[in-house]
Amino acid sequence: MxxxxxxxxxxxxxxxxxTIEDIFKQLEDIAPELGxxxxxxxxxxxxxxxxxxxxxRELCTVAALTTLGTIPQLKDHINAALAVGNSPGEIVEIxxxxxxxxxxxxxxxxxxxxxxxxxEKDLLPVE
Numbered sequence: 001m002x003x004x005x006x007x008x009x010x011x012x013x014x015x016x017x018x019t020i021e022d023i024f025k026q027l028e029d030i031a032p033e034l035g036x037x038x039x040x041x042x043x044x045x046x047x048x049x050x051x052x053x054x055x056x057r058e059l060c061t062v063a064a065l066t067t068l069g070t071i072p073q074l075k076d077h078i079n080a081a082l083a084v085g086n087s088p089g090e091i092v093e094i095x096x097x098x099x100x101x102x103x104x105x106x107x108x109x110x111x112x113x114x115x116x117x118x119x120e121k122d123l124l125p126v127e
Contacts, residue, residue: 005036008044015047015054015080054084059094066095066110067102074110078117088118088126 012020024035047057058081065074081091095110118124 004040004044007048008039008042011043011047011054012039015058015083016076017083019076019079055081055086058084059086059090062091062110063094063098066098066106069102069106069109071109071113074113075117078114082117082121082123088114088123092126 009020023038024032027035047054052060058077061077062074062081065077078091082088091114092111095107095114098110099107115124118126
């Protein structure tokens, strides 16, 4: 049986290769086990299931985080969505759809988070 931590890390190397170490550094002096839990549960047990591909999973995660209003994690998952092949236009469309479920303020905040990520990657304007 494959090690759960390594299985989760293999997904994170695809979706978050540029920021993977940041979460461990941020947690090391307060809750280092939380980093391991993040890797071993969602990324090892959920993200590796075969029924849905990573591209779809990341769009769903962007939608969920938009509705929750969790901007730092939303930016990470917008980056991850781009890394697995979603276009800026697809990401914007999913965030805009959240106006019907989470309201305009959260959707606007999500769009502003996407705009920051896209600006960092020189992906503006979105067509």
